[in-house]
Amino acid sequence: MEIKRIPTEGYEEVYCATDERTGLKAFVAVHDTTLGPALGGCRMWHYSRDEDAVTDALRLARGMTYKSAVARTGLGGGKAVIVGDPKTQKTEALFRAMGRFVHTLAGRYTTAEDVGTNEADMLILREVTPYVSGLPRIKGGSGDPSPFTALGCFVGLLGAVEEAFGSDDLNGKTVAIQGVGNVGYHLGKHLRDAGAKLYVTDVNEQRLEDAAEELGATIVDPREIYSVDCDVFSPNALGAVINDRTIGQLKCKVVAGGANNQLAEERHGDALLERGIVYDPDFVINAGGIINVSVEFMPGGYDEEASLKRVHNIRQAMKDIFATARAQQIPTSKAAIVLAEKIVAEGRRKAASEGAEL
Secondary structure (H helix, E strand, C coil), rough: EEEEEECCCCCEEEEEEEEEECCEEEEEEEEEECCCEEEEEEEEEECHHHHHHHHHHHHHHHHHHHHHHHHHCCCEEEEEEECCCCCCCCCHHHHHHHHHHHHHCCCCEEEHHHCCCHHHHHHHHHCCCCCCCCCCCCHHHCCCCCHHHHHHHHHHHHHHHHHCCCCCCCCCCCCECCCCCHHHHHHHHHHCCCCCCCEEECCHHHHHHHHHHHHCCCCCCCHHHHHCCEEEEECCCCCCCHHHHCCCCCCCCCCCCCCCCCEECCHHHHEEEEEEEECCCCHCCCCCCHHHHHHCCCCCCHHHHHHHHHHHHHHHHHHHHHHHHHHCCCCCHHHHHHHHHHHHHHHHHHHHHHHHCC
């Protein structure tokens, strides 16, 4: 295996690993470990260019730093991406090689499942490195993080609905869900139970059929989901879906979903504000999964009750961000970053003070 460091401004460590024998090409980005070791999922995706994979890893790693900071997990931010089709190119040898790659960081980065990977993949990684979290409950881990991510999205969405409409009552409200994978589907269940009417889209036909049957949802073509006349648009697939092309199509008062990096550019947060759309910053609303995994690091190990309590705190975090945004007259996307960077800066000052005392 060949591992090369990629010097990147603003990031502590970025590496590329290639392994000809297994076909592995992967990147790991460690953004910031001020608050603790970096934790972030391992994504597998068929990137058309290496540059796209690196960009994804960098954006996601930074998002994990902010997410962990606001969620007060005591961890830093990192991310891993494997270049490849998760449907056709997965092998045990490839994931063992990925495990060896992760192990070279000696605990500065701990990985977990993400888009394109699952618990079974993490178990293979665990055979060659201890720096894996989110393992099945029977293996002492916290299990599938998706239900906790979805729960966090739900309570965060309630906060945004209250901010936009003056009440968090979802009875009769309409929600357009983009992506009904693990997170989107669980979120759909919460929304259905709360009385919301659902519109759904996905590239997976079976998921759509299941959502239509179990959630009572109306199926929408992927190209039309942005223009659905709804109260809430909920992106739960890949990122950068709020962009110059889509913002003008939105007919909602709230954007709230589990996808990472929903804004294609920072200025799109300003564009949402100008249109009077309440935006739930993605790295805050979708922190439920990382909160759940972080509980594995608590003294005594994983505790589901403690995890659920922490996930429900997302509602208060969102209220604080809305209050900051109103007070400073800035988009919620910027208010969330202000809060996250303040927490990280406090961590740096504390570490410097403790170092000086020594």
